[in-house]
Amino acid sequence: MKRLLIAPLALCASVAVASPELEAKVEEMMLTSFKESGIASLDRQKRDAVQKACSSPELPDSATMKKLEEAEMATIQWPSNGDYLGGDWKQGEKIAYSGRGLTWTDASPHNNGGGCYNCHAMDPKEVSAGTIGVSLEGYGKLRGNSEEVVKYTWGKLWNAKAYNACSNMPRNGYGGILTEEQIRHLMAYLFDPASPVNQ
């Protein structure tokens, strides 16, 4: 309780670590201040292990991170037919550009965009790409298509938290944001030598 009172005075200093009491109040607030709307149910207000561990400016310790990452790694679905790169980069491009889907104003939880350009540069000709994520310009050209790189990329697209528990990137496959087929198209957009990403 003391800490809770002191926090606002230490404005520029580090963020107060939430006491269990404050933590409980926040969880309560994040539930009661919201209402179900369309496809956005109140389940969205409850955090899973990764979300909870990463709800602070300080990263969890490395052992916790590793444990979380292992659990997330186990959720990755590798291509059912062993086909990583057989997608269509043109369809991948559409998915990369579209930031639509999963808001309470979207009618269906399906056919979502990947929102990739919100955060990542991809096609070097696209100047209004976001900068929250790393640049993916020339992705396949720079990294090649070794099994290691290809598998990592698939896994990262499916569940980014398997590689960095507190990554800013959504868990596209695990979270049901994108389908396996859509992820395959994005793989093509990243790796296909004909894709604008690699020009």
Next chain:
Amino acid sequence: MRKQLLATAVSASLAAGAASVLAEDLNFDEYRQMLADGNPAELFEMEGEELWVTARGPKNATLEQCDLGLGAGVVEGAAAQLPRYFEDTGKVQDLESRLMTCMETLQGIPSDEIINGKFRQGERAKMASLVAYVVTHSNGKPVNVDLSHPKMQEMYALGEQAFFYRTGVMDFACATCHGEDGKRIRATSLPNITTDKGAAEGWTTWPAYRVSNSQFWTMQHRLWDCFRQQRTAEPVFGSDVTIALSVFMAGKSNGAEAAWPGVKR
């Protein structure tokens, strides 16, 4: 004419895709300059000024006795000291939830009508005009939010925690996009709200007129759309999370000069 030329220059550089020019355009400074001496939010402000003195609601009363924290009827400087703790309601209130209290107690307009309504419609639209009127009377004044009351301190702490609270189908928190300097979503620059400077950048420029859709958005509206894009469930109008985040941002903005109403892309 000057406006036209600038607008043409902006779209031409976008079309040409000249990255160096674009960097400036992305910040939207030219457009903001263009509108500095004629903010379309004035229309909302004028409507709000009239609403303030118009007898309305079941009680057929005006809002001239509304106490926004500086005494009954004082509008000058009122927005700069909000949110604050109010003895009469026993709550921390932002400008919108306080106006809701005044509309209910003085005019008899039920708060539920606003809480369950939609932005830019009905009583909530009228409320937005009232907001435009009130914030204009704090334009140029330093943000001056009193955090000393225990309930304000609690709200600040809750707001800070809510800011970093990762949840929903995309695991986003406010901090996901507003946690580092110099980041953008597509062409939109994002203030780093974890810093006092970044928090002030947001707090002192909303409510704002949005040129892209010709709409005036209050802070409640701004936060509501942040949560929509964050893919959470829908925040309730005037709910604790909206007040807590407002106290967090306003508290970090103390001393910064309000530029209300703002102009945005």
